[in-house]
Amino acid sequence: MGTNAKGRTVMEVGDDGVALITIINPPVNSLSFDVLFSLKENYEQALQRNDVKAIVITGARGKFSGGFDISAFGGLQGGQKGPFSKPGFVAVDILTDTVEAARKPSVAAIDGLALGGGLEIAMTCHARISTPTAQLGLPELQLGLIPGFGGTQRLPRLVGLTKSLEMMLTSKPVKGEEAFDLGLVDALVSPDELVSTARRWALEILERRRPWVASLHKTSKLESLGEAREILKFARAQVRKQAPNVKHPLVCIDVIEEGIASGPRAGLWKEAEAFQELLHSETCKSLVHIFFSQPNLQSRVKKGKMTQEKFDKTISLIKGTLGYESFKDVDMVIEAVIENISLKQQIFSELEKYCPPHCILATNTSTIDLNLIGEKTKSQDRIVGAHFFSPAHIMPLLEIVRTNKTSPQVIIDLFDVGKKIKKTPVVVGNCTGFAVNRMFFPYPQAALLLIERGADAYQIDKVMTKFGMPMGPFRLLDLVGFGVAIASGTQYIENFPERTYTSLLIPLMQDDGRQGESTQKGFYTYGDKRRANPDPELKKYIEKLRSMSGVDIDPKLAKLSEKDIVEMMFFPVVNEACRVLAEGIAVKAADLDIASVMGMGFPPYRGGVIFWADSIGSKYIYSKLEEWSKIYGGFFKPCAYLAERAAKGASLSAPLDEAKSRL
Numbered sequence: 001m002g003t004n005a006k007g008r009t010v011m012e013v014g015d016d017g018v019a020l021i022t023i024i025n026p027p028v029n030s031l032s033f034d035v036l037f038s039l040k041e042n043y044e045q046a047l048q049r050n051d052v053k054a055i056v057i058t059g060a061r062g063k064f065s066g067g068f069d070i071s072a073f074g075g076l077q078g079g080q081k082g083p084f085s086k087p088g089f090v091a092v093d094i095l096t097d098t099v100e101a102a103r104k105p106s107v108a109a110i111d112g113l114a115l116g117g118g119l120e121i122a123m124t125c126h127a128r129i130s131t132p133t134a135q136l137g138l139p140e141l142q143l144g145l146i147p148g149f150g151g152t153q154r155l156p157r158l159v160g161l162t163k164s165l166e167m168m169l170t171s172k173p174v175k176g177e178e179a180f181d182l183g184l185v186d187a188l189v190s191p192d193e194l195v196s197t198a199r200r201w202a203l204e205i206l207e208r209r210r211p212w213v214a215s216l217h218k219t220s221k222l223e224s225l226g227e228a229r230e231i232l233k234f235a236r237a238q239v240r241k242q243a244p245n246v247k248h249p250l251v252c253i254d255v256i257e258e259g260i261a262s263g264p265r266a267g268l269w270k271e272a273e274a275f276q277e278l279l280h281s282e283t284c285k286s287l288v289h290i291f292f293s294q295p296n297l298q299s300r301v302k303k304g305k306m307t308q309e310k311f312d313k314t315i316s317l318i319k320g321t322l323g324y325e326s327f328k329d330v331d332m333v334i335e336a337v338i339e340n341i342s343l344k345q346q347i348f349s350e351l352e353k354y355c356p357p358h359c360i361l362a363t364n365t366s367t368i369d370l371n372l373i374g375e376k377t378k379s380q381d382r383i384v385g386a387h388f389f390s391p392a393h394i395m396p397l398l399e400i401v402r403t404n405k406t407s408p409q410v411i412i413d414l415f416d417v418g419k420k421i422k423k424t425p426v427v428v429g430n431c432t433g434f435a436v437n438r439m440f441f442p443y444p445q446a447a448l449l450l451i452e453r454g455a456d457a458y459q460i461d462k463v464m465t466k467f468g469m470p471m472g473p474f475r476l477l478d479l480v481g482f483g484v485a486i487a488s489g490t491q492y493i494e495n496f497p498e499r500t501y502t503s504l505l506i507p508l509m510q511d512d513g514r515q516g517e518s519t520q521k522g523f524y525t526y527g528d529k530r531r532a533n534p535d536p537e538l539k540k541y542i543e544k545l546r547s548m549s550g551v552d553i554d555p556k557l558a559k560l561s562e563k564d565i566v567e568m569m570f571f572p573v574v575n576e577a578c579r580v581l582a583e584g585i586a587v588k589a590a591d592l593d594i595a596s597v598m599g600m601g602f603p604p605y606r607g608g609v610i611f612w613a614d615s616i617g618s619k620y621i622y623s624k625l626e627e628w629s630k631i632y633g634g635f636f637k638p639c640a641y642l643a644e645r646a647a648k649g650a651s652l653s654a655p656l657d658e659a660k661s662r663l
């Protein structure tokens with residue numbers, strides 16, 4: 001997890017009288033306590049030495065710094081004390097009163113990354129020189145925090161309020177080129193000229209041939225207080241709409257406002273206090289857990305819009321064909337036809353005939369057991385699941401499914417392809433639904449169970465989006481289409497009959513020509529711009545269903561609170577996730593957390609399904625499921641894993657010693 005090396009800075013003083021301080025803490029030169037102490041020591045020494053006229057700060061191996069060492073948050077959250085737990089020690093004592101206020105000028109020489117605390121150090125320097133491709137940003141909000149080393153005060157003063165809000169609230173970095181246009185950096189140079197230019201620049205500042213700017217006191221880019229308040233008001237409204245469940249973006253806006261209204265030093269103190277408080281929040285703990293659970297983050301950081309040129313080039317690489325002739329030279333095939341076992345079996349027999357013997361034969365099935373798909377071939381060592389999530393160009397997860405016959409080389413090659421196409425691959429074992437769909441199959445089923453007994457479909461969807469899901473279960477069923485929902489539901493009925501809730505509502509609606517969004521009618525009706533409108537006719541189908549099945553309205557379910565809905569929707573998901581863990585389909589709980597966030601859109605600030613469940617406690621979840629299973633049947637019955645953890649009062653994520661991993 002994170003950086004284990006403690007890190008340091010080194011200082012070399014050149015004949016030109018410039019002290020070059022280099023941050024060294026691979027792989028991203030994060031700012032551990034040791035790095036910060038060493039930076040402070042070297043800085044103080046540079047200020048004292050008579051042979052030092054100016055200072056340049058840079059990072060080793062082409063990376064300025066990836067920011068504060070995130071792996072140290074755990075210790076701080078656990079109550080670790082030290083100088084850094086004193087609010088303002090770094091932001092005010094070191095960076096503002098020592099570096100920015102120094103009698104000797106400093107310049108930051110930035111290549112690779114200057115993120116979070118890294119950029120905040122650079123902004124306390126009196127100028128910044130960057131390479132055109134470096135990434136500069138304050139991504140702290142993606143960790144449930146706000147910038148803590150003065151970033152909330154200096155960024156608005158360097159790039160203006162609107163742009164700084166955008167950079168902080170979206171956590172997206174800008175490239176050196178854009179940073180130059182914005183005024184965040186003072187010059188762009190190639191990596192081999194970086195340090196020499198920065199040295200010269202620092203001396204020119206000393207000689208007053210370049211401006212000596214303390215960013216904290218710069219005012220030229222700031223709007224008047226009245227205008228600033230309007231911009232901040234608009235930002236607050238946006239944040240309340242887009243992220244209603246988290247408070248740190250609003251805290252960030254408050255802190256920025258304090259600096260504009262009461263002066264930057266007051267802003268620094270407010271920032272320091274707010275940072276300490278947010279560090280201990282559940283949101284921060286959840287998002288840090290997600291950060292360390294994912295194998296590759298850069299795709300998100302780098303994600304940007306595609307240029308027309310890149311689009312044209314990409315499209316030109318795609319070739320269509322109606323036969324198998326051209327398959328003789330391919331290295332990998334990913335089959336993605338509908339969920340029909342005999343069709344898939346036929347395709348794999350044909351692929352085996354036409355593709356070369358080394359070719360990887362992958363299927364994008366979301367539910368069907370791979371052993372069945374490959375049953376009619378002799379190539380079972382090359383058969384693997386490459387399960388992308390809809391919409392595939394947006395959802396970052398790639399579930400790589402292996403059977404006990406898939407060769408390790410095939411897994412490694414597919415993993416490599418996954419990373420190359422900027423997905424987050426997670427290797428899972430083979431079973432119906434694999435890890436993600438299996439864990440989430442109770443999600444729409446719980447919703448169907450509830451509405452048949454009197455709950456309101458549109459309220460359920462609303463509560464789920466309020467909880468942070470991208471959409472509720474009924475909107476999701478409309479999106480995937482009733483054909484797919486019935487096909488995958490059939491897989492669960494056949495494989496897990498004792499706990500699959502069988503509802504005839506969707507077939508009933510389908511018989512009436514409703515297929516979901518594709519026919520503009522499902523649980524919702526759809527007008528222009530894919531807008532989903534609640535449909536009063538839904539009642540008619542539910543009543544018909546009740547008369548067919550004999551299920552009555554349950555007065556309790558007809559007036560569920562939001563908390564009840566969340567629990568009845570997600571505890572069955574947690575229950576199935578426990579089975580997935582117990583069977584070794586996923587190796588560790590963190591894989592299910594990341595898979596639930598990246599594959600199903602579970603809110604990252606809740607840390608993933610298992611992390612969230614552990615914040616509630618296995619005992620409570622078990623007792624609720626047990627209670628509901630007595631009333632509503634096997635769908636809610638808690639599994640043995642959950643029962644055991646609840647009995648021991650143990651967390652669900654603690655490593656499993658008894659169950660053997662299938663991987």
Ligand SMILES: C[C@H](O)CC(=O)SCCNC(=O)CCNC(=O)[C@H](O)C(C)(C)COP(=O)(O)OP(=O)(O)OC[C@H]1O[C@@H](n2cnc3c(N)ncnc32)[C@H](O)[C@@H]1OP(=O)(O)O
Pocket residue numbers: 001002003027028030031066067068069070071113115116117118120139140143146147148149151292295296297298299301
């Ligand atoms: C007080 C301040 O305001 C507070 C802060 O500064 S909070 C920190 C702000 N910084 C960030 O949020 C940056 C987080 N890091 C990233 O976005 C990406 O890691 C990156 C863009 C720097 C590099 O991406 P990429 O090249 O894909 O490499 P990636 O696999 O993510 O990271 C390489 C390793 O560095 C670790 N790492 C990256 N940034 C780190 C950080 N700030 N602290 C500790 N470890 C970090 C990763 O966990 C990973 O470790 P691993 O190899 O053991 O899994």
